[in-house]
Amino acid sequence: MGKRGRDAARQVPQALGAAPRPVIIGRYAKAELFELLDYVQAQSPRNANLVAERISKELERIARHPETRAPEADVPGLPDGAVARKATVSGYTIRWVYPFVVDAEPSVLVVSIRRGSRRALNDPAYLLRWLEERARHEP
Amino acid sequence: MAVEGGRSRQISELQSDAAGVVAQAEQGPVEIRRYSEPVAYLESVDQHREHQELDAALNRAIWALDLARAMGDVKEGNFERWENVAATLRARYPKP
Numbered sequence: 480m481g482k483r484g485r486d487a488a489r490q491v492p493q494a495l496g497a498a499p500r501p502v503i504i505g506r507y508a509k510a511e512l513f514e515l516l517d518y519v520q521a522q523s524p525r526n527a528n529l530v531a532e533r534i535s536k537e538l539e540r541i542a543r544h545p546e547t548r549a550p551e552a553d554v555p556g557l558p559d560g561a562v563a564r565k566a567t568v569s570g571y572t573i574r575w576v577y578p579f580v581v582d583a584e585p586s587v588l589v590v591s592i593r594r595g596s597r598r599a600l601n602d603p604a605y606l607l608r609w610l611e612e613r614a615r616h617e618p
Numbered sequence: 619m620a621v622e623g624g625r626s627r628q629i630s631e632l633q634s635d636a637a638g639v640v641a642q643a644e645q646g647p648v649e650i651r652r653y654s655e656p657v658a659y660l661e662s663v664d665q666h667r668e669h670q671e672l673d674a675a676l677n678r679a680i681w682a683l684d685l686a687r688a689m690g691d692v693k694e695g696n697f698e699r700w701e702n703v704a705a706t707l708r709a710r711y712p713k714p
Contacts (some may be wrong), residue, residue, distance in 0.1 A: 502700035505691025508684070509703055516711055524714045531707040538700055553674075555682040556689075563681060576685065581692060589700065590681070590688045 499542035503581060504589040512592045530569055534592060537568040545577035545587045563590070570594060626651055 504512075512534075520527035546562070551574075554563040558579065565574045573592050578585030626649040627639050642648050643660040650658040661669075691697050 503692065503697045504700055504703055505688040506696035506698075507687050507691055509698065512703075513710070516707070520711055524711070527711040528713050531711040535704045535707060538704070542700070551681065553678060554685065555678060556685050558689075563685070574681070574684065576688075579692075587700075588688055588692065591684045 497543040499539070500545055500577070500587050501581070501584060502538055502542045502575075502587040502589060503579075508589055508591050515592075515594060530571060533569045534571060534573065537566060537573060538589070541566065541573065541575060541587060545575065625649060626656075628652075629657065 516527050516531055519530060545564070548564040548566055551563040551565060557563060557576065561576050561579055563574065563576050565572055567573075571592060571594055574590040576588045576590060579588035580586070581588075625642065625646060627642070629650055629652045632639055632650065639648060639650075639660065644662045646662075647665065648660045649656045650660060
């Protein structure tokens with residue numbers, strides 16, 4: 480067995496054995512995700528199902544290995560010790576913070592799930608709505 | 619990207635006058651056209667770096683706002699375990 484084969488063989492039990500961390504998502508990020516998937520469903524119910532399944536699978540992976548992606552540099556407002564990361568699946572970007580302590584338990588906090596690398600903000604109508612929403616809720 | 623009047627060059631000029639087109643780009647972005655359609659923009663190193671810095675700043679701003687919102691939701695108890703959300707996703711977006 481070559482080096483890659485041996486590495487892969489070592490990783491399989493690790494992947495299966497890693498205990499998943501609790502994953503939580505805030506109300507707003509959840510509403511935004513549903514809004515996006517509703518939009519996709521209106522175009523194609525099959526795509527909405529596929530995207531929902533892939534996002535769920537990716538979050539299961541993140542729950543088991545929340546620290547495998549490269550940290551995002553220079554994110555303002557991170558709690559002490561927490562690191563921000565992102566992963567992209569089927570063109571949807573999941574952003575999360577780990578460890579985020581809730582009830583003394585290190586958890587994965589999902590910050591946003593959006594279409595595109597950033598950036599549902601590429602759409603001017605969405606950007607306007609997003610800014611209006613911020614203006615209503617931010618102090 | 620907006621370019622000033624006269625800052626548009628044909629793609630063939632890149633071959634015939636590359637140095638001239640680059641010199642022009644150092645003064646401001648140049649639109650490169652194939653026939654009448656813009657196909658690329660040439661910009662100076664300084665302008666490119668400025669765009670990269672703006673892009674990074676926008677990324678940081680989006681992270682900061684989203685993170686503040688997510689942490690605010692948690693603080694107010696407005697959050698859910700992902701397992702519950704995943705169950706809703708399965709019911710709401712079923713296999714057709």
